[in-house]
Amino acid sequence: MAPDTKRSGAGLVETDLLRLATAGSVDDGKSTLVGRLLYDTKSVLADQMEAVERATQGGGDPDLSLLVDGLRSEREQGITIDVAYRYFATPRRSFVLADTPGHVQYTRNTVTGASTAQLAVLLVDARHGVVEQTRRHAAVMALLRVPRLVLAVNKIDLVDYDETTYLTIAKEFVEIAQSLGYGDSDDTAVVTIPVSAKVGDNVVVPSERTPWYDGPTLLDHLESVPVDGPDAAAPFRFPVQTVIRPRTAEYPDYRGYAGLVGAGTVRVGDPVVVLPDGQRTTIEGIDRFEGSVDSAVAGDSVVLRLADDLGVARGAVIAAADDAPEAVTEFSATLAWLHDKPLVPGRKLLVKHGTHTVQAMITAVLDRLDVQTLAREPDPDGLEINDIGHVAITVAEPLPLDDYDRVAATGSFLVIDPQAGDTLAAGMRA
Amino acid sequence: MTATVETTAHDQLAALESEAIHVMREVAGEFDRPVILFSGGKDSMLLVHLARKAFWPAPVPFPVLHVDTGHNFDEVLSFRDAVVERYGLTLEVAKVQDYLDDGRLTERADGTRNPLQTTPLLDAIADNRHDAVFGGGRRDEERARAKERIFSLRTAFGAWEPSRQRPELWNLYNGRHKPGEHVRVFPLSNWTELDVWRYIAREGIELPTIYYAHDRDVFARDGMWLTSGPWGGPRDGETVVSKTVRYRTVGDGSCTGAVESTATTLDEVLAEVRESRLTERGATRADDRLSEAAMEDRKKEGYF
Ligand SMILES: Nc1nc2c(ncn2[C@@H]2O[C@H](COP(=O)(O)OP(=O)(O)O)[C@@H](O)[C@H]2O)c(=O)[nH]1
Numbered sequence: 196m197a198p199d200t201k202r203s204g205a206g207l208v209e210t211d212l213l214r215l216a217t218a219g220s221v222d223d224g225k226s227t228l229v230g231r232l233l234y235d236t237k238s239v240l241a242d243q244m245e246a247v248e249r250a251t252q253g254g255g256d257p258d259l260s261l262l263v264d265g266l267r268s269e270r271e272q273g274i275t276i277d278v279a280y281r282y283f284a285t286p287r288r289s290f291v292l293a294d295t296p297g298h299v300q301y302t303r304n305t306v307t308g309a310s311t312a313q314l315a316v317l318l319v320d321a322r323h324g325v326v327e328q329t330r331r332h333a334a335v336m337a338l339l340r341v342p343r344l345v346l347a348v349n350k351i352d353l354v355d356y357d358e359t360t361y362l363t364i365a366k367e368f369v370e371i372a373q374s375l376g377y378g379d380s381d382d383t384a385v386v387t388i389p390v391s392a393k394v395g396d397n398v399v400v401p402s403e404r405t406p407w408y409d410g411p412t413l414l415d416h417l418e419s420v421p422v423d424g425p426d427a428a429a430p431f432r433f434p435v436q437t438v439i440r441p442r443t444a445e446y447p448d449y450r451g452y453a454g455l456v457g458a459g460t461v462r463v464g465d466p467v468v469v470l471p472d473g474q475r476t477t478i479e480g481i482d483r484f485e486g487s488v489d490s491a492v493a494g495d496s497v498v499l500r501l502a503d504d505l506g507v508a509r510g511a512v513i514a515a516a517d518d519a520p521e522a523v524t525e526f527s528a529t530l531a532w533l534h535d536k537p538l539v540p541g542r543k544l545l546v547k548h549g550t551h552t553v554q555a556m557i558t559a560v561l562d563r564l565d566v567q568t569l570a571r572e573p574d575p576d577g578l579e580i581n582d583i584g585h586v587a588i589t590v591a592e593p594l595p596l597d598d599y600d601r602v603a604a605t606g607s608f609l610v611i612d613p614q615a616g617d618t619l620a621a622g623m624r625a
Numbered sequence: 626m627t628a629t630v631e632t633t634a635h636d637q638l639a640a641l642e643s644e645a646i647h648v649m650r651e652v653a654g655e656f657d658r659p660v661i662l663f664s665g666g667k668d669s670m671l672l673v674h675l676a677r678k679a680f681w682p683a684p685v686p687f688p689v690l691h692v693d694t695g696h697n698f699d700e701v702l703s704f705r706d707a708v709v710e711r712y713g714l715t716l717e718v719a720k721v722q723d724y725l726d727d728g729r730l731t732e733r734a735d736g737t738r739n740p741l742q743t744t745p746l747l748d749a750i751a752d753n754r755h756d757a758v759f760g761g762g763r764r765d766e767e768r769a770r771a772k773e774r775i776f777s778l779r780t781a782f783g784a785w786e787p788s789r790q791r792p793e794l795w796n797l798y799n800g801r802h803k804p805g806e807h808v809r810v811f812p813l814s815n816w817t818e819l820d821v822w823r824y825i826a827r828e829g830i831e832l833p834t835i836y837y838a839h840d841r842d843v844f845a846r847d848g849m850w851l852t853s854g855p856w857g858g859p860r861d862g863e864t865v866v867s868k869t870v871r872y873r874t875v876g877d878g879s880c881t882g883a884v885e886s887t888a889t890t891l892d893e894v895l896a897e898v899r900e901s902r903l904t905e906r907g908a909t910r911a912d913d914r915l916s917e918a919a920m921e922d923r924k925k926e927g928y929f
């Protein structure tokens with residue numbers, strides 16, 4: 196039995212979950228690759244397969260890309276326009292795959308898919324090698340701190356399974372990834388794999404046509420790569436979602452704070468600070484429906500009871516007393532602009548940080564990132580959709596913001612249009 | 626509090642459960658009048674179970690809403706009422722029959738009432754001023770759902786506009802909406818059918834008996850085993866036979882098919898779902914098979 200599986204009381208084998216994102220430019224074969232993963236892991240059921248066979252033009256082998264083709268408006272235009280989520284499982288692991296298309300709104304979609312990914316699979320066409328989109332995607336993955344990268348060098352069949360072609364592409368990509376901070380430790384490893392999504396080489400089944408390649412297939416790698424949960428070693432952070440006050444006969448005086456542990460570990464008795472106000476207290480209890488627990492870690496939904504009655508409400512952040520973020524009203528951040536409406540500095544906006552939404556204003560756009568060269572262009576007029584830039588923000592109430600690189604859960608926020616309600620940008624304190 | 630356990634489980638089902646609970650608590654924190662769509666079927670039972678967990682030891686802070694087609698299985702209706710009673714829930718019912726009786730809707734030629742649910746559902750949402758509506762939809766169910774958000778914005782007419790859907794990043798959900806608009810919320814978005822059954826088994830969640838194998842008089846239509854009920858029975862040339870069957874979804878009895886099965890326990894059902902070569906919708910919902918784009922169209926109109 197693999198080390199990452201264990202048995203539940205019910206005698207079922209429990210597996211873990213890997214969240215991954217895929218990205219590639221148009222026609223690199225991403226739909227075919229994702230379809231291949233679903234097909235070869237038998238995650239495609241007979242009725243779905245029949246629909247694909249019916250839809251495959253002119254007979255022949257079923258076109259696996261049709262398995263992941265979404266809305267009809269996209270089918271009509273023959274493009275994919277939005278992040279789609281796919282699910283597949285093997286006996287060892289379950290996968291949630293955010294399939295991000297490489298079209299017009301590329302950065303918006305890649306940022307969205309990357310925000311929850313523990314690993315990213317980037318695709319290139321072996322005939323074209325690393326292209327502008329590849330650099331762009333790798334840069335976005337690095338910015339969002341996706342821990343691990345895989346490069347699938349696809350259509351290896353179309354370069355006659357040539358080792359030199361593969362090695363040249365792999366080398367160039369690894370250099371780009373290293374320049375972005377990947378590869379200095381096992382936790383940020385970069386892996387390259389020669390595949391043919393269409394034929395199936397090295398996706399799920401090892402290929403005899405690439406005898407020079409002795410690494411894992413794509414699926415082997417996805418099944419065995421360590422899953423990085425939200426960082427349990429990071430300082431404890433807990434945005435309060437709602438206050439639990441039953442006022443029932445059984446629990447007349449119960450008062451608990453419900454939320455998801457965003458980072459770190461919390462134990463009964465730990466000293467904590469409630470932000471932004473800064474009152475100190477200790478953890479009296481950690482409750483779940485099943486009963487009380489001694490500790491909880493990042494990713495757990497729990498209810499905390501505090502030793503003192505502090506009138507904590509939704510929007511507060513409970514944090515480790517000895518390592519808490521400072522609550523600030525002015526800060527700088529990296530924004531990925533996601534909306535057609537461009538950023539105009541000085542307008543009133545909203546910032547949603549954790550469970551707290553406050554009024555905000557972007558006072559200055561400091562620079563704009565050229566994702567191709569990774570150079571920073573100073574003092575741009577604003578930001579437009581798919582732009583990434585560094586801005587200065589002022590908020591109406593203090594926010595306990597961490598640096599995104601240190602604690603992503605409390606270092607990230609949304610920028611929201613107060614009138615239309617639309618999400619305008621994804622923000623990371625930097 | 627019953628027991629003290631060392632720490633919490635950290636497998637895949639625990640991750641999905643934590644995520645769903647987080648979503649429900651966000652809705653409690655940001656909306657005024659949420660409601661849970663509740664048919665008594667397995668996905669809605671799961672929602673109620675998760676809501677109990679999310680707010681424990683306080684009671685579930687949302688009412689439940691059943692859109693009643695009038696084509697119900699008796700077992701499911703009595704199960705629905707028992708659950709409402711047991712957990713002290715407030716039940717709202719929107720009846721398709723009322724709309725047929727006063728002419729606001731007319732019966733379809735094929736007798737199926739699933740497509741008729743949209744109007745009573747939207748009226749109930751508007752009349753009760755619900756601003757958030759929990760549904761049990763999952764992204765693995767059907768291709769048009771693969772891009773559905775966890776918070777899905779609906780217009781004042783209940784319509785889903787692909788272009789207005791917001792990107793969802795990290796676990797920060799944006800539930801802002803204008804007066805009259807509402808948000809459909811899908812806490813089970815990232816679950817698969819197998820996850821649902823594994824979780825039901827692990828948590829010991831009770832389900833209506835028709836989910837387990839039983840003997841039933843059925844007749845074949847459109848490649849499914851249908852049963853007689855208030856919605857009608859076999860047509861000329863359709864012969865009734867007795868089969869051992871179970872249901873994989875519960876819905877309008879006129880178009881929900883049973884599958885042949887001998888699975889009488891949760892473990893047996895689980896084994897069957899694992900082996901199944903058909904999606905639950907493909908296998909058992911005639912209305913979803915009408916056309917490839919059926920679901921996408923109904924969603925735009927404001928169906929679940
Ligand atoms: N020969 C070959 N063709 C491929 C491979 N992968 C994809 N294709 C073809 O490349 C075209 C684009 O593939 P598709 O998956 O739609 O690309 P996407 O735009 O990246 O999703 C289609 O005609 C595929 O059949 C491959 O590994 N080898």
